[in-house]
Amino acid sequence: xxxxxxxxxxxxxxxxxxxxxxxxxxxxxxxxxxxxxxxxxxxxxxxxxxxxxxxxxxxxxxxxxxxxxxxxxxxxxxxxxxxxxxxxxxxxxxxxxxxxxxxxxxxxxxxxxxxxxxxxxxxxxxxxxxxxxxxxxxxxxxxxxxxxxxxxxxxxxxxxxxxxxxxxxxxxxxxxxxxxxxxxxxxxxxxxxxxxxxxxxxxxxxxxxxxxxxxxxxxxxxxxxxxxxxxxxxxxxxxxxxxxxxxxxxxxxxxxxxxxxxxxxxxxxxxxxxxxxxxxxxxxxxxxxxxxxxxxxxxxxxxxxxxxxxxxxxxxxxxxxxxxxxxxxxxxxxxxxxxxxxxxxxxxxxxxxxxxxxxxxxxxxxxxxxxxxxxxxxxxxxxxxxxxxxxxxxxxxxxxxxxxxxxxxxxxxxxxxxxxxxxxxxxxxxxxxxxxxxxxxxxxxxxxxxxxxxxxxxxxxxxxxxxxxxxxxxxxxxxxxxxxxxxxxxxxx
Ligand code: NAP
Numbered sequence: 001x002x003x004x005x006x007x008x009x010x011x012x013x014x015x016x017x018x019x020x021x022x023x024x025x026x027x028x029x030x031x032x033x034x035x036x037x038x039x040x041x042x043x044x045x046x047x048x049x050x051x052x053x054x055x056x057x058x059x060x061x062x063x064x065x066x067x068x069x070x071x072x073x074x075x076x077x078x079x080x081x082x083x084x085x086x087x088x089x090x091x092x093x094x095x096x097x098x099x100x101x102x103x104x105x106x107x108x109x110x111x112x113x114x115x116x117x118x119x120x121x122x123x124x125x126x127x128x129x130x131x132x133x134x135x136x137x138x139x140x141x142x143x144x145x146x147x148x149x150x151x152x153x154x155x156x157x158x159x160x161x162x163x164x165x166x167x168x169x170x171x172x173x174x175x176x177x178x179x180x181x182x183x184x185x186x187x188x189x190x191x192x193x194x195x196x197x198x199x200x201x202x203x204x205x206x207x208x209x210x211x212x213x214x215x216x217x218x219x220x221x222x223x224x225x226x227x228x229x230x231x232x233x234x235x236x237x238x239x240x241x242x243x244x245x246x247x248x249x250x251x252x253x254x255x256x257x258x259x260x261x262x263x264x265x266x267x268x269x270x271x272x273x274x275x276x277x278x279x280x281x282x283x284x285x286x287x288x289x290x291x292x293x294x295x296x297x298x299x300x301x302x303x304x305x306x307x308x309x310x311x312x313x314x315x316x317x318x319x320x321x322x323x324x325x326x327x328x329x330x331x332x333x334x335x336x337x338x339x340x341x342x343x344x345x346x347x348x349x350x351x352x353x354x355x356x357x358x359x360x361x362x363x364x365x366x367x368x369x370x371x372x373x374x375x376x377x378x379x380x381x382x383x384x385x386x387x388x389x390x391x392x393x394x395x396x397x398x399x400x401x402x403x404x405x406x407x408x409x410x411x412x413x414x415x416x417x418x419x420x421x422x423x424x425x426x427x428x429x430x431x432x433x434x435x436x437x438x439x440x441x442x443x444x445x446x447x448x449x450x451x452x453x454x455x456x457x458x459x460x461x462x463x464x465x466x467x468x469x470x471x472x473x474x475x476x477x478x479x480x481x482x483x484x485x486x487x488x489x490x491x492x493x
Pocket of ligand 1: 145150203
C-alpha cells in the first residue's frame with residue numbers, strides 16, 4: 001500500500017480507507033493501492049508544514065536550491081522507470097510520459113538556480129543616510145492540488161517554486177495519478193528535504209482536496225484542474241484572504257490561413273488535437289480554417305487522423321493511448337452525441353475502440369467534426385478528449401473573432417507565411433499563449449504559463465518574469481535609516 005507522507009514519515013490514513021489506481025489501457029491492472037487521508041490527516045499535514053516553516057524559510061535559498069538540484073538528478077536517473085509508471089497509471093504514450101518526467105527534471109534544475117537569484121530591487125532613497133530595498137519573502141504554508149494529465153510535470157511546476165521560495169507544502173495530487181505523485185515526494189525526501197517541509201495527502205478532491213483548500217492553516221492555494229472546481233476554490237480563498245492561483249480549462253484553437261504551409265498545419269493539428277488523447281489543457285480542440293484551403297486541409301487532416309494507431313502507450317508503435325477513466329470516456333461520448341445532434345458532420349472516429357490491444361481499456365478513436373458552427377457546444381465547451389471541431393472562416397478577422405469567442409483563453413496558434421497576418425494575430429488573440437507556425441502544445445518551463453478569462457485566475461505558472469515566483473512569494477519593502485535622527489518622508493518640508 002502507498003501511504004501518505006506527513007511530517008517526514010509514510011503513514012496510513014487515520015480513518016483507514018484505501019482506493020486503487022488503475023491502468024486505463026488495461027483495467028485489470030491495479031497500479032497501486034493508496035491509503036486515503038481524512039480530515040485528521042490533513043490537519044496533521046498542515047500542522048507539520050506550519051511547524052517546519054520557520055527553519056525552512058531561514059535556510060539560505062541557495063541551500064534550498066541544492067536539495068531541488070539533487071532531486072532533479074535523481075529524477076533524471078530514474079526517468080525511464082518513472083515514464084513507464086506514468087504510462088501505466090494514466091495512459092499517455094511513453095514518449096510523452098518521458099517528456100512529462102523531463103519537464104519535472106527541467107523545473108527542478110531551473111528552480112534550483114532560482115535559489116541563487118530570487119532577486120528584489122535596491123532603490124535610492126529620497127533622504128540622505130537611508131537605503132531602500134524590496135525582497136521576496138515566502139507566503140507560508142501552501143496547499144497544492146494537481147490534475148492527472150501531467151502527473152509529474154504539474155506537481156513539479158508547483159512544488160519546486162514553492163519550496164525554493166521558502167514555503168512549506170501540503171500536496172494533494174489527483175487520485176488517478178497518486179502513485180506517480182508518491183514517487184516524486186519520495187525522491188524529494190531522499191534528496192534531503194527536512195521533515196514537515198513537504199507533505200503528501202491522498203484522497204478524492206471532494207473530500208481530501210476540499211478540506212485542504214479551505215483549511216485555515218494554509219496561507220495560499222495553487223490549483224490546476226477544471227474551471228468549475230478552480231473558480232469555486234478561488235472564491236473561497238478570496239473570502240478567507242488567501243493567496244490563490246488557478247490554472248484551468250481551455251478551448252484552444254489553431255487558425256489555418258490560405259497561405260499556410262498546409263502539411264505543417266495538418267501535422268500541428270494532429271499533434272494538438274490527439275496528443276495525450278486530447279487530454280491536455282493546451283489541446284487544439286478547434287481548428288479554424290480559411291475558406292480557400294478548408295477542403296484540402298480537411299481531406300489531409302481526416303486521412304492523417306484515421307491513420308493514427310491506438311493502443312497501450314508502452315508500445316513505441318502506438319500514437320494515441322487510452323483516455324484516463326470510465327467517467328472521462330462517458331463524458332467524451334456524451335459530447336460526440338451532442339455534436340451529432342447539433343448537426344456537425346462526423347468525418348472520422350466517434351466510437352470507442354474495443355479491438356485487439358484496446359479490448360481492456362478506455363480507448364476512443366480520434367474524432368473529427370466538420371462544418372462546426374462556432375456557437376455549437378462542441379466548439380464552446382472543453383471536451384478533454386480526442387475530438388476536434390473544424391470551423392470555416394472567411395478571413396483573418398473572422399478567424400480571430402471565432403478563436404476569441406469562447407469563455408476560455410489559454411492557447412491559440414496561427415499557421416501563416418505572412419508576417420503581417422502573424423503580427424495581427426499575435427496582437428489580437430486573447431489567450432495567455434500564442435504560437436506562430438507551431439501547434440498549441442509546446443510550452444517551455446522558463447516562460448510564464450497560463451491563460452486568460454476562465455482559463456486562468458491569479459498568477460502564472462513556471463518561470464521567468466511574472467511566473468510562479470509571484471504566486472509563491474510576497475514583496476516586503478525595507479527602509480533602513482542610518483542617519484541617527486528622525487527623518488520624515490511623505491511630508492512637505
Ligand atoms: P478536476 O476534476 O478539477 O481535478 C483537479 C484536482 O482537483 C484533482 O486533484 C481533484 O481531485 C481535485 N478536486 C476535485 N474537486 C475538488 C474540490 N471540490 N475541492 C478541492 N479539490 C478538488 O480536473 P481534472 O479532471 O483532474 O483535470 C482536467 C482539467 O484540468 C481540465 O479542465 C484541464 O483543462 C485542466 N488542466 C489545466 C491546466 C492548465 O495549466 N491550465 C493543466 C492541466 C489540466 P481528484 O481528481 O482526486 O478527485
